[in-house]
Amino acid sequence: MTTATLEQSEHRKAWGLVAPALLWTVAFFVIPFLYMAAMSLWSRQGREILRVWNLDNYARFFNESALLRGLTNSLEITLTVTVLSVLLAYPLAWIIAERVPKRWQRMALILAILPFWTSYVVRSYSWLLVLSKGGVINQALLGIGLISEPLEIASNRTATVIGFVHFFVMLLTLTIYSNLIQLSPNYRRAAADLGANAFQTFWHVILPLTLPGVMTGAFLTFVLCIGDYITPQILGGNNELVLPQIIMLQIGRRADFPMAAALSIILMLAVTAAYVLCARWLKIERA
Amino acid sequence: MAFEQQARTSSLLLRQGKMKRVLGSCLSWLYLACIYGFIFLPVAVLVLFSFQDGRLPVPPFNGVSLQWYEAVFADRKLMAALANSFLVATTSSIVACALGFLAAYALARYRLPGSAWQRGLLIAPMTVSYLIIALGLLAVLNTLGIPLSLWTVGIGHVVINLPLCFAIIYASMGDHHINIERAARDLGASDFKVMTLVTAPMLMPSIMAAFFLSVTFSWDEFIIAFLLSRFDVTLPVEIWSMLRSGLNPKTNAIGSLVFLISVAVLLVLELALFGRSRKS
Amino acid sequence: MTASVSIRNATKTYGPFKALDDVSLDIDAGEFIVLLGPSGCGKTTLLSILGGFTTPTAGSVSIGGRDMTGVAPARRPTTTMFQDYALFPHMRLVDNVGFGLRMRGLPKNERDDKAMGFLNLVGLKSAARKKPHELSGGQRQRVALARALAVDPDVLLLDEPLGALDLKLRRQMQDELKAIQQRVGTTFVHVTHDQEEAMAIADRIVVMNQGKVEDFGAPAEIHMRPKSLFSAGFMGEINFLQGRVREAANDGARVETPVGTVVLPAANFTIRKPVPGDDVTLCIRPEHFCDAASHSAVRLGEAHITASAFFGTHFRCHLAPMAANQLSLVAHMPQASAVRPGERIPLALDPSGVTALAVA
Numbered sequence: 066m067t068t069a070t071l072e073q074s075e076h077r078k079a080w081g082l083v084a085p086a087l088l089w090t091v092a093f094f095v096i097p098f099l100y101m102a103a104m105s106l107w108s109r110q111g112r113e114i115l116r117v118w119n120l121d122n123y124a125r126f127f128n129e130s131a132l133l134r135g136l137t138n139s140l141e142i143t144l145t146v147t148v149l150s151v152l153l154a155y156p157l158a159w160i161i162a163e164r165v166p167k168r169w170q171r172m173a174l175i176l177a178i179l180p181f182w183t184s185y186v187v188r189s190y191s192w193l194l195v196l197s198k199g200g201v202i203n204q205a206l207l208g209i210g211l212i213s214e215p216l217e218i219a220s221n222r223t224a225t226v227i228g229f230v231h232f233f234v235m236l237l238t239l240t241i242y243s244n245l246i247q248l249s250p251n252y253r254r255a256a257a258d259l260g261a262n263a264f265q266t267f268w269h270v271i272l273p274l275t276l277p278g279v280m281t282g283a284f285l286t287f288v289l290c291i292g293d294y295i296t297p298q299i300l301g302g303n304n305e306l307v308l309p310q311i312i313m314l315q316i317g318r319r320a321d322f323p324m325a326a327a328l329s330i331i332l333m334l335a336v337t338a339a340y341v342l343c344a345r346w347l348k349i350e351r352a
Numbered sequence: 353m354a355f356e357q358q359a360r361t362s363s364l365l366l367r368q369g370k371m372k373r374v375l376g377s378c379l380s381w382l383y384l385a386c387i388y389g390f391i392f393l394p395v396a397v398l399v400l401f402s403f404q405d406g407r408l409p410v411p412p413f414n415g416v417s418l419q420w421y422e423a424v425f426a427d428r429k430l431m432a433a434l435a436n437s438f439l440v441a442t443t444s445s446i447v448a449c450a451l452g453f454l455a456a457y458a459l460a461r462y463r464l465p466g467s468a469w470q471r472g473l474l475i476a477p478m479t480v481s482y483l484i485i486a487l488g489l490l491a492v493l494n495t496l497g498i499p500l501s502l503w504t505v506g507i508g509h510v511v512i513n514l515p516l517c518f519a520i521i522y523a524s525m526g527d528h529h530i531n532i533e534r535a536a537r538d539l540g541a542s543d544f545k546v547m548t549l550v551t552a553p554m555l556m557p558s559i560m561a562a563f564f565l566s567v568t569f570s571w572d573e574f575i576i577a578f579l580l581s582r583f584d585v586t587l588p589v590e591i592w593s594m595l596r597s598g599l600n601p602k603t604n605a606i607g608s609l610v611f612l613i614s615v616a617v618l619l620v621l622e623l624a625l626f627g628r629s630r631k632s
Numbered sequence: 633m634t635a636s637v638s639i640r641n642a643t644k645t646y647g648p649f650k651a652l653d654d655v656s657l658d659i660d661a662g663e664f665i666v667l668l669g670p671s672g673c674g675k676t677t678l679l680s681i682l683g684g685f686t687t688p689t690a691g692s693v694s695i696g697g698r699d700m701t702g703v704a705p706a707r708r709p710t711t712t713m714f715q716d717y718a719l720f721p722h723m724r725l726v727d728n729v730g731f732g733l734r735m736r737g738l739p740k741n742e743r744d745d746k747a748m749g750f751l752n753l754v755g756l757k758s759a760a761r762k763k764p765h766e767l768s769g770g771q772r773q774r775v776a777l778a779r780a781l782a783v784d785p786d787v788l789l790l791d792e793p794l795g796a797l798d799l800k801l802r803r804q805m806q807d808e809l810k811a812i813q814q815r816v817g818t819t820f821v822h823v824t825h826d827q828e829e830a831m832a833i834a835d836r837i838v839v840m841n842q843g844k845v846e847d848f849g850a851p852a853e854i855h856m857r858p859k860s861l862f863s864a865g866f867m868g869e870i871n872f873l874q875g876r877v878r879e880a881a882n883d884g885a886r887v888e889t890p891v892g893t894v895v896l897p898a899a900n901f902t903i904r905k906p907v908p909g910d911d912v913t914l915c916i917r918p919e920h921f922c923d924a925a926s927h928s929a930v931r932l933g934e935a936h937i938t939a940s941a942f943f944g945t946h947f948r949c950h951l952a953p954m955a956a957n958q959l960s961l962v963a964h965m966p967q968a969s970a971v972r973p974g975e976r977i978p979l980a981l982d983p984s985g986v987t988a989l990a991v992a
Contacts (some may be wrong), residue, residue, distance in 0.1 A: 078543065079462035086455035086474055086514060093511045094477045097488030104491055157387050160380045175622070177388070180395045182614035185572045186588045187607030190595060191394035194401060194409055197599070201397050204411040235391065263376075292481025295574055299595065309483050316579075322491060329484045336479065528716065534685060535718040539732030539783055540706045549731075553722040 105326035112320055122327035135311040136331060142222065142307060143291040146229040147283050153230065154237035155279070161238070162245040174242055178235040189299040192228045193219055196300075220302030228296045233289075237282045244278030245271070280346035287339050292332065308332050395611065402604035409601045420605035430606060433590035437571055440502055440586055444509035445517075445566035449559060451510070452517030457551060460525040461533070471522075478515040485511055486576040493580070500582040508576040513566040520565070524558035564621065568614075634661045634817050635696030635709060635786035637682065642691035644677050651677040652688070653843035659836075661696075661786075664813050664820045666830040668866070669840035675823045676791060678840070682821060683712045683789050696786055706735075709786035713793050717776040719764040725751060725775050726760040732783035750778040753812065770801045777809070781816060790822040794829065806832045827867050831855070839863040857987055859902050864915045864987065871961050873914040874991065880906040887912060887988065890956035892932040894983060901988045911991045918948065920985030921963035924978035935961070935979040940971050947971050953979055 106118050126132045161173045180188065195201045196219040203215040218224060248271065256266040294309040301307070306314075308328060315325035401409035405417035424430060455474060459467050477485060489508055493500065529551070536550045537543075552559065574588040581589060587610070594603050637659040644652040652674045659665050667675040680686040681693060684705035692701045700708055711732070720728050726747045727734075733743035751757045754774035764772055773793055780788055793809075794802045810833045813820045824830055830837050831851040839847040839854060839862070847854050847863035858864035861872070875889040884897050885906035894914070898905065906912075922929050935951040938960070947965040952958075954976075965971050 075462060076464065079458040079464050082454045082458035082462075083464070083470060086451040086518065087470060089451055089510065089514060090473055090477065093489060093507055094480075094485065095473070097492045098480070098484070100492050100495070101484070101488040153387065156383055160384055164377065164380045164384075175618075177391060179615065180391055180611075182568075182618060183395060183398070183607060183611040184588055184591060186574055186591045186595070187398065187603070187610065188394065190591075190603060191398035191607065193599065194397045194604075195394050197410070199408070199410040201393075201411060231391065231394065234387070288479065288481065292483050294483060295592075309481075312483065312487070316487070316490075322494075325487060326491070329487055332481060333484060336481065340479070531714045531716055531718040532720060534705070535712070535714055535779075536720070536731065538683065538685075538705045538710075538712050539779070540735035541731070542706075542735075545735065550720055554720065556722065 101326045102330060104323050105330050107323045109321045109323050114322060122324050123331075125324070126327060126331060131306075132311060132328070135306055135308045135328075136335070138222075138305050139291050139308040139332075140335065142225060142229070142297070143287055145226055146233060146290050147286045149226070149230050150233035150237050150286055151279060151283055154234045154282075155241055157234070158238045158241035158245055162242055170246075174239070177238050180231075181235050186295055186299075188232065189228050189296045192224065192231065192300055196224050196227070219300065222301065222305055224300040224302075225297045225307075228300045229290055229293075232296075233286045236289075237279075237286065240278055240282035240285075241275065244275045248274055277346050280343050284339065284343050288336055291335060308335075398604050399608045399611070401601055402608040404601045404604070407601070409599050409604045420601040421609070423602050424605045424609065427602075430587075430590055430594075433585055433587045436502055436584050437587040440506050440509060440577075441567045441570040444506045444570050445513060445563050447506075448510045448513035448517045448566050449521075449563050452514055452562065453521050453552065453555075453559060455518055456522035456525055457547065460522055461530070474518045475515045477511055478519075482512060482573065482575050486579040489576075490579050500580055502581065502584050502586075504580040505577050505586065508580050509566075509570040509573060512573070512576070513569055516569070517562040517566060520558055520562040521555060524555055529554060633709070633784055633786050634819050636661045637787055637819060637821070638694045638697075639678070639682075640692045640694075642678065642681055642688045642693065644674075644681065644686060645689045650843045652681070654691070655840075655843070655845055656691075657838065657845065657848070659819060659821065661819055662817050664810065664833060664835045665822065665838060666834035666836075667821065667823045667838045667840060668825065668827060668830040669846075670825055670866070673840040674843040675825075675838075675840050677843075679712075679789050679791055679821060679823050682787070683710055684708050685712075710789055711780040711783055711785040712789040712791060713776050713780045715792045715795055717764075717772045717793075719772060719775055719779070721764055724761050724763055725756060725767075728764065728775060729779045729782050731779065736783065747778075747782060750782045751775075753781070753815075754778045754808075769797055770805060773797065773805060774808075777812065781812075781818070785818060787819045787821060790820060792823050792825070794824070794826075802826075802829065803832070809833060831867075839866060841866075856985070857900070857902050858915060858989070861913060861915070861989055864989070869918055869962060871916045871918070873916060873959075873961075875912050875914055875988075877906045877908050877910040877912060880908050885988075887914065889914065890959065891953045891979070892930070892955060894930050894932075894981065894986065896983050896986055896988055900983070900986055903990050906988070912988045913991050915987045915989060916961075916981065917985060918962045918964040919946075920982050921951075921961070921965075922980050922982045924980035926980075926982075928982060928984070929980040930983050932979040932981060934976050937971055937973050937975050937977060939973055940965070951977075951979065 104114070105122055106120065108115050108117060108119065108121050126136075157177065161170055161177065165173045183191070193200070197203070198215040198217070198219070200219065202218065203212075206212045207215065252270050252274065253266055256270045261269065291307075292309060294313055297307045297310055298313075301310075308331070312325045312328045312332070315321045315328065400413065402420055403416045403418070404413060404420070405415040455470075458464065459471060464470065486508060489504070489511070493504060498504070532554065533546050533550055536546045541549065572588065573586075574592065577586040578589050578592065585593075587606075591603065591606060594600065594606075637657075639655060639657040642652055642655045643650070655674070655678060667678060669675045677686060681688050682695075684700070684703055684707075687702060692699060694700055695709055705712070720731065723731070726744055729750050730738075730743040730747035733746055738746070748757060748760060751760050754777055756771060756774055756778070759767065759771070764775065767775065773796075776793070790809075794805050797805060806829055809820075809822075813833075822833065834851055836848065836850055837854050838845055839860075841862045846860045846866075847858055849859075854863060855867050858867060864870050864872075873889050873891070875887040875894070877885050878888050878893070879886040882898065884895055885901070887894050887896060887906075896906075896914075901912075924931050933953065933955050935953045936957070938950045938952050940947050940949040943964075944967075946967055947969060949963050949965050949971055951961045951963055953961065971977065
């Protein structure tokens with residue numbers, strides 16, 4: 066009897082502590098999200114929202130090539146960016162962890178992610194300075210006479226990918242590096258002892274052991290990249306819109322909230338699909 | 353003879369091995385140089401042309417001038433946005449840390465029914481794009497007729513930072529802390545005192561880490577701030593509106609300033625925190 | 633301050649598992665009690681029940697004559713010294729030791745004075761401004777002791793406090809612990825699985841196994857006259873010899889064993905008086921085999937030495953008695969005896985050191 070009441074009062078205390086966070090999440094995340102999901106099944110008439118349930122928005126998405134193209138653009142760009150970033154970041158993290166002397170590693174890492182701390186908007190803008198027609202690269206190439214006409218490298222998909230890769234190489238270097246240094250050096254010693262050369266050691270031992278970390282980083286890259294509006298808006302020009310840009314168009318010029326909601330749900334589904342595909346490598350654990 | 357030959361091949365092999373290593377290390381350094389170049393190119397260009405003595409932040413570089421920095425400090429709207437960003441970042445981070453700490457404490461220390469679901473719910477916003485979080489909030493606020501302001505931006509920022517704070521603090525609440533809290537209780541401390549005098553100070557490093565990470569995220573966040581604010585805006589939104597006027601050294605100047613301030617803060621934190629952790 | 637402790641029929645079950653099975657125990661005020669047993673024997677559960685961290689499924693606990701069952705840890709006149717010390721990592725030593733006094737509302741200068749006094753008691757006064765991470769394991773252990781004593785408990789509960797220390801430091805800390813206990817006079821209840829530690833510090837030892845008390849008494853009593861086979865085995869190396877009582881009188885009994893007949897005083901039967909026909913197990917410590925020439929010795933024929941090793945104070949030998957060479961006995965031979973495997977030696981026993989228990 067006494068233990069029961071004791072347990073009850075403990076429970077009450079615990080609920081009191083966890084309630085504010087739960088309420089906040091429910092009120093400002095779950096409810097808005099559900100509201101938006103519901104809204105994606107409504108439709109727009111002029112500036113009014115009609116609360117009639119139908120799948121028109123989703124039907125329109127699949128029938129209107131401009132909208133569908135947004136999703137495929139998003140997926141193409143995001144996948145390119147994710148793969149390129151991992152391929153560039155892994156060697157960098159590996160070199161810092163293995164080749165750079167121990168006492169300089171922290172410095173090298175901080176240096177590698179320093180531009181992280183430029184404002185996100187400014188970072189994309191600064192690539193504009195580099196890539197645009199009058200920008201540094203074109204001027205340099207013109208200067209040494211390699212080209213006679215400035216190249217068209219800004220305001221297209223290449224520029225978007227470069228801007229993204231720049232950001233995510235930093236992010237992935239950080240996550241992969243922290244994975245690499247957690248590995249005991251004895252793994253490498255044991256592999257070498259058993260006759261594996263450097264490449265075999267890397268391929269059969271180091272890479273599999275760091276794969277969960279790499280996949281976590283890659284998934285994070287995918288999520289952040291596919292949902293980003295700024296980078297493609299600044300660097301991508303207006304020819305190949307990605308999904309977030311199209312969503313912003315719906316709520317801006319067209320004031321079509323239901324359509325924006327439907328596109329958001331589709332964006333969510335793309336992320337969920339990516340999660341399901343790499344779920345077996347993802348781990349979130351308590352230390 | 354056979355022995356001599358063997359010796360020669362082995363020394364050859366040794367030399368080959370050495371060559372390979374030297375080559376490998378050369379390639380490593382070359383790669384390092386290239387990738388650092390790639391990472392720093394835009395920042396270097398940004399900072400360099402913030403001192404441009406001219407109207408365009410692109411080559412040729414006409415000489416050093418501080419006029420654009422003067423322009424930044426003279427820009428009342430920009431300065432107001434800076435203050436707004438600071439206010440929103442610190443307030444929302446404090447709220448996120450406080451809520452995250454309380455929830456982490458409850459879930460790590462008490463056995464509650466459905467705690468796995470609660471953890472999942474608290475982490476969930478992390479997996480959803482900011483754009484979607486912003487849209488949902490915007491839709492609800494519009495429907496309820498609540499006007500947009502810095503408050504609504506702050507609410508949005510707590511939503512994105514709460515999972516982060518919760519996860520960081522929850523992860524640092526090891527079971528080895530349980531005995532320490534028991535000891536405090538055994539010596540007569542009430543639940544409240546255990547939390548404020550023992551648990552929170554003990555977890556201060558991770559609470560501070562969560563706080564500064566939240567500040568960074570909130571400070572840099574664009575889409576929520578853009579969609580959920582109206583008259584008072586934060587710095588990224590103000591910079592965004594400056595971009596519409598095209599390439600402008602003034603944008604370089606404010607970008608460089610933000611970068612330099614962030615790096616300075618980072619350096620101070622690194623020296624203060626890392627210096628301390630090295631001592632222990 | 634100090635107080636007696638009384639435990640009545642304490643039982644703790646976790647589902648089908650009985651961590652503590654109907655334990656009753658009376659501890660006098662000012663005693664140094666050691667709860668001894670292998671891991672999982674229930675000793676830590678019992679300590680936790682005394683400290684109030686665990687509520688017994690049945691039974692009661694009273695301290696100083698007041699019922700404490702269901703009273704929160706903070707309201708009990710007990711403090712616990714935890715195995716991992718549980719020092720507050722962010723507080724200086726003086727603040728750690730003064731924490732309990734702070735909770736009792738003592739003003740800062742007063743509690744600092746008192747804390748310094750207790751730090752002095754454990755020899756760490758000069759380190760008062762350091763933080764726990766700057767200390768060695770032994771020093772942390774002392775701070776934990778000072779912190780637990782600073783609130784002047786009636787009963788101090790120690791949960792394997794020396795477990796994390798290396799052997800040498802452990803022996804040294806045992807002596808210090810004992811000395812401090814005698815100085816402050818508080819009742820100490822100390823948990824360990826190390827029987828040497830138990831004998832070094834305890835006034836009385838409680839031997840526990842599978843949730844039950846196997847034996848309870850002064851160290852010498854438990855070592856020499858164990859009340860159970862488990863207790864006999866746990867308190868150090870021992871030989872078990874099966875036998876049957878042939879004759880019994882008031883002052884003694886004849887027991888027939890495979891190696892010969894032994895006459896034992898009645899006091900050596902610790903569980904029940906000898907009755908002819910009873911099967912008994914004789915417990916013989918290796919040091920109770922003796923020189924066949926001494927007049928109290930019971931001679932048991934000869935034995936082969938199958939193995940021997942030098943242990944400093946003695947030779948430890950494995951013997952196979954001629955009368956029953958399937959048996960293997962462990963005996964300690966004198967330092968000077970220079971025994972070699974393969975030799976034959978006379979086997980003899982000092983009957984006063986032998987305990988007879990009922991067959992398990």
